[in-house]
Amino acid sequence: MIQTQSLSVYYGDKQAVRDVTFHAPAGKITAIVGPSGCGKSTFLSSLNRMTDLIPSARIEGQVIVNCCDVQDRNRSPAELRRCVGMIFQKPNPFAMSIRNNIQLAVREHGQRDRQQLNQITESVLRDVGLWDEVKDRLDDSALKLSGGQQQRLCIARALALKPSILLMDEPCSALDPIASATVEALILSLKERYTILIVTHNLAQARRISDEVAMFWMNDGAGEIIEQGPTETVFSKPNHPIAAAYFAGTSG
Ligand SMILES: Nc1ncnc2c1ncn2[C@@H]1O[C@H](COP(=O)(O)OP(=O)(O)OP(=O)(O)O)[C@@H](O)[C@H]1O
DSSP: OEEEEEEEEEETTEEEEEEEEEEEOTTSEEEEEOOTTSSHHHHHHHHTTGGGGSTTEEEEEEEEETTEETTOTTSOHHHHHHHEEEEOSSOOOOSSBHHHHHHHHHHHTTOOOHHHHHHHHHHHHHHTTOHHHHGGGTTSBGGGSOHHHHHHHHHHHHHTTOOSEEEEESTTTTSOHHHHHHHHHHHHHHTTTSEEEEEOSOHHHHHHHOSEEEEEEEETTEEEEEEEEEHHHHHHSOSSHHHHHHHTTSOO
């Protein structure tokens, strides 16, 4: 389970996200939608402290992941990111073999047993539907895979660390329609086992795959959530007039 309380994010003096109180239920897909530049990626990155990597970024408010405050300085960012995995718009496999893409981080987290490592590799590659396609070339470079295969490998790499939450920032937008449909089906297949947050510009995709929607909108220079709730309610009967116009395709 992941939630925020009055979360604001700044880059230097500029506020990018303002006062966001949000809740993503466990075992469901929550879509984050809204026009370009309204703080969706910033919001997502603040949830597993990826914003710590940007020197000018500063957070106010609270992010709670599995009942713990992520800003708690006693909690290591590495452990937080193990439990809150992140998938980016552009597939970003490491320039190494398919096998090592999966095993590197698992080894770094202490697993050294070769048989266990191979078992994890097979299991997560099966989870993302890639095992049969790559089982005979696990030592080939991951960069030889197609874009869609690379994205599924990146999802498998995140799953190998046994996260409970997956953050996905436009995971299908760099893929062709067939690869995008495969990754979308994969995301749906994962939802019972993981809490998934997905930023998407594709409203049809948000409606197809999500259980809940949160809509961001730029207000006075910073992104705020103006509408959130169950997907069908938000799409068919939004409360906020801007959300109604946005979903009707006349705004944003
Ligand atoms: N590293 C950064 N340093 C300074 N400003 C940033 C940084 N990253 C994002 N911003 C600014 O924060 C605001 C929100 O950007 P963000 O990328 O979070 O929006 P978004 O809704 O995800 O946009 P898009 O849909 O186009 O990806 C923008 O004004 C952007 O220019």
